[in-house]
Amino acid sequence: MKMSAEELRRTRPRSRLLRTAAWATAALVVFSWMGGDFGLEQLSGERRLANLERFTGELRPWPVQQQGGFDAGSTADWQTVYDWAAALMADGGSTALASTAAIAVLASVLAALVGYLACWPAARNVARPAPFFGGPGVADRRPGLRWARWAWSVLNHSVRALLLFARAVPEYLWAFLLVESLGYTALPAVLALALHNAGILGRLGAETVENMPPAPARALAAAGASRSQTAAAVFPGLLPRLLLYFFYRWETCVREATVLGMLGVLSLGSLIRDARAGNLYDELFFYVLLGALLVLAGDLLSALARGLVRRA
Numbered sequence: 634m635k636m637s638a639e640e641l642r643r644t645r646p647r648s649r650l651l652r653t654a655a656w657a658t659a660a661l662v663v664f665s666w667m668g669g670d671f672g673l674e675q676l677s678g679e680r681r682l683a684n685l686e687r688f689t690g691e692l693r694p695w696p697v698q699q700q701g702g703f704d705a706g707s708t709a710d711w712q713t714v715y716d717w718a719a720a721l722m723a724d725g726g727s728t729a730l731a732s733t734a735a736i737a738v739l740a741s742v743l744a745a746l747v748g749y750l751a752c753w754p755a756a757r758n759v760a761r762p763a764p765f766f767g768g769p770g771v772a773d774r775r776p777g778l779r780w781a782r783w784a785w786s787v788l789n790h791s792v793r794a795l796l797l798f799a800r801a802v803p804e805y806l807w808a809f810l811l812v813e814s815l816g817y818t819a820l821p822a823v824l825a826l827a828l829h830n831a832g833i834l835g836r837l838g839a840e841t842v843e844n845m846p847p848a849p850a851r852a853l854a855a856a857g858a859s860r861s862q863t864a865a866a867v868f869p870g871l872l873p874r875l876l877l878y879f880f881y882r883w884e885t886c887v888r889e890a891t892v893l894g895m896l897g898v899l900s901l902g903s904l905i906r907d908a909r910a911g912n913l914y915d916e917l918f919f920y921v922l923l924g925a926l927l928v929l930a931g932d933l934l935s936a937l938a939r940g941l942v943r944r945a
Contacts, residue, residue, distance in 0.1 A: 692918045694718075721919055725904060730923050733900040736819055736893075737886035737927075740826035744886075745879050747831040751792050752838025753864055759842060760789035764860050765850035793839070800832030804889045822893040822900070830882045837878045841871050873939050880935030884928050891924045 694717045697710065722730075754760050762781045807825035815821045845867060853863045894902020901920050908917035 694915050729901045729904050733890045736822050736890040740823045740886050741883040743827035744830035744834050748834030749838050751835040754788050755792045755839035756842035760785045765854050796832045796835040799828050804829045808893050826886045841874050876939050884931050887928050
């Protein structure tokens, strides 16, 4: 028997919790809008509009600004833009781009190695005398395993606490502390990003392990496979999700490596800082676009890698 749209609407499930949360969220938005001094009424002022027009005009390449305009159909104008961009790339842009990519790649790989190794003892269904079982198994009820349960519990909570601490400290603060001891090189940026993202990947990896289908792991454990053998056997099934997290954090590392460059580490961030100091907004915009292209390349690589893993 088919029901009309109105009947479906009347008989739909209703949750008092969801309705209360929706109203509370709406009230918080209204309160924030009324209590925050956003200054939106000033955006329409003539001076603000003039400043916005001037700023957007300064985002154009300097040679184009000198010419007074840009003709999209003019080969000469495109050649001018190309020559300007090539000069910026030759004058440190290519080096900063490569440095940003290298910092992001190395930091992401280090974070994945640490985080994905730590995710196993951080997973509650692994850190127990009878691993990969949702509750206490037969082995847990054997006499003499109280100390084993206690030891696994201490290990689990210790690793989770370390991962929490690593991701609770922002990358910028980690970099500031490491720069003071290691100097103004790329190493503090790499270690800062690796520490913070290891905490994130470790937590996400632990949740992935905890939420995996339990049947395959239980069958392997019941057949006599060791903890490490079972983990190695179920790992390929977790790989697509772990790769997704890895490449997402890689994108974050690209953005944060750009920001950390403002501490003095050679990257796109240092060039953006110098361009901002000299009010060279066309160059600043160009370096921002380079960072966006680097993130886009990582996103395409992520989709390709995950597609290959799914088809394998």
